[in-house]
Amino acid sequence: MLLYIIWPFIDVLAYSCAFAYMALPIYNLLRKKFNKTISAGLAISIYILPIMIITIYALITFMEIVFSFNTKSIEPYIDIILKLYNTSMLKGMINEQIFTKYIDEFVKYLINQFSGKIVDMGYLLIKVIMILFITFYFLRDGDKARNLVISFVPKEYKEKMEIYLDYLHDSYKNLFISCVSLSVIITVLSYIGYLIVSVPYAELFAVMTGIFALLPILGGWMVYILIAIYYFLTHDYTKAIFMFIYGEIFLSIAPDFVIRPYLVKKEVDIHPVLVVIAFLMAPLSLGFSGFAIGPLVVGALNAFYLAKYRDRKI
Numbered sequence: 001m002l003l004y005i006i007w008p009f010i011d012v013l014a015y016s017c018a019f020a021y022m023a024l025p026i027y028n029l030l031r032k033k034f035n036k037t038i039s040a041g042l043a044i045s046i047y048i049l050p051i052m053i054i055t056i057y058a059l060i061t062f063m064e065i066v067f068s069f070n071t072k073s074i075e076p077y078i079d080i081i082l083k084l085y086n087t088s089m090l091k092g093m094i095n096e097q098i099f100t101k102y103i104d105e106f107v108k109y110l111i112n113q114f115s116g117k118i119v120d121m122g123y124l125l126i127k128v129i130m131i132l133f134i135t136f137y138f139l140r141d142g143d144k145a146r147n148l149v150i151s152f153v154p155k156e157y158k159e160k161m162e163i164y165l166d167y168l169h170d171s172y173k174n175l176f177i178s179c180v181s182l183s184v185i186i187t188v189l190s191y192i193g194y195l196i197v198s199v200p201y202a203e204l205f206a207v208m209t210g211i212f213a214l215l216p217i218l219g220g221w222m223v224y225i226l227i228a229i230y231y232f233l234t235h236d237y238t239k240a241i242f243m244f245i246y247g248e249i250f251l252s253i254a255p256d257f258v259i260r261p262y263l264v265k266k267e268v269d270i271h272p273v274l275v276v277i278a279f280l281m282a283p284l285s286l287g288f289s290g291f292a293i294g295p296l297v298v299g300a301l302n303a304f305y306l307a308k309y310r311d312r313k314i
Helices: 002-030 036-068 071-086 096-151 155-196 202-212 221-233 237-267 272-310
Strands: none
Touching (some): 002 036, 002 096, 096 155
């Protein structure tokens, strides 16, 4: 019954575990001066507050860009579409009444989808609050959870379980901390690229690219592709092509297939193929929750392999 209740929220538990390990270095640093409760709260705040400030600043900047955008720059593309329509057979084949009917149905469909998205946003907000709440307790009471697991293990297996949990802890810690390191590297690389093409608000877009890079399904491409499209619409084709090529090579392909496996291999003994499975295949197979569930599953299996077959300690 408990598994049935928590299964729809398995992604919440997975993300809470991932974020707890990402915040663990800050938590351990704060523990030298504060108790567990204050340290856990401050560690989460250090992650949340910058993201909130960046998000608000990004929205304000986005609105400024939208209002400053010159709509005349896209008029040539609209003219091309209208000319293609006027010179094609579609003009005589399309009935105005049928066209209006389909437009009405499409608008109704959009309204239904939009209303459904509002409900989904509320559901997502609840999940975000739950993740923050559970992450706090994972940080504060993580050592108690370890002792609880060991207490349920038969006496003859307690020592082996303790060894395995040590390997598991190191595996998770290094896997998720490497994500933060990769995000910082992508932030620096994107900032260099944005400076080369003189992107306005380069610092903001670089930080946004680094944050999105934490989530493989979203990824930094969401930022640099929009910048490339913007330059394409403003007829600055050189910058658009450079931004696309630079982003694909240095912000997408290199981080996922070169930098991430190197960082993980350096911190924890795990094969690069497993890194691709954990951080790329899992999100593609499981969706948004795969970013957290994939590393958890791969890390657990890799810790078992290292403890039992490589080091033969269990």
